[in-house]
Amino acid sequence: ITNIIFICKDLGNLMRTMGYMPTEMELIELSQNINMNLGGRVDFEDFVELMTPKLLDETAGMIGLKELKDAFKEFDLDGDGAITSDEMKHAMVKLLGKHTSKNEIDAVVKEADNNGDGTVDFEEFVKMMSQK
Known part of the structure; x- marks a missing residue:
C-alpha cells in the first residue's frame, strides 16, 4: 500500500502539471494498473500511453x-x-x-x-x- 500511495502522489503531481486533475480513485486505478501490468515502474512512453486516452478526453472536451x-x-x-x-x-x-x-x-x-x-x-x- 505504501508503494501505491507513493506512485499515486508522483502520478498526481505529473498529471496536475499537465493540467489534468485526477480523482483519488483514478490515481489508485492507475497505480494498480502500473503494479500489475508494468512491474511497478513507469517510463516516459508508459506514462504517455496511460495518459493519452485521458488527454484525448480532455482535449475533445475543451476544443470540441x-x-x-x-x-x-x-x-x-x-x-x-x-x-x-x-x-x-x-x-x-x-x-x-x-x-x-x-x-x-x-x-x-x-x-x-x-x-x-x-x-x-x-x-x-x-x-x-x-x-x-
Whole structure:
C-alpha cells in the first residue's frame, strides 16, 4: 500500500502539471494498473500511453469535436479521411506559411501513424494534436 500511495502522489503531481486533475480513485486505478501490468515502474512512453486516452478526453472536451473535425478537414485536402505526407506539406504552407522539408513531414506522419498505413486518420490526428 505504501508503494501505491507513493506512485499515486508522483502520478498526481505529473498529471496536475499537465493540467489534468485526477480523482483519488483514478490515481489508485492507475497505480494498480502500473503494479500489475508494468512491474511497478513507469517510463516516459508508459506514462504517455496511460495518459493519452485521458488527454484525448480532455482535449475533445475543451476544443470540441466539431473544431477537431474542422481542423482535420483543413489537412485532409481530398476529403478521403486520411492525411498523406503531401497533404500535410500543403497544409503546413497554407495554414502556417511554413515550408517544411519532405523528410520532416514524413517523420511527423510516421510518428502520428499508429496503425502503419502511411497516413494520419482522424483518431491519430486527435492524438497528434493533444501531444503538442
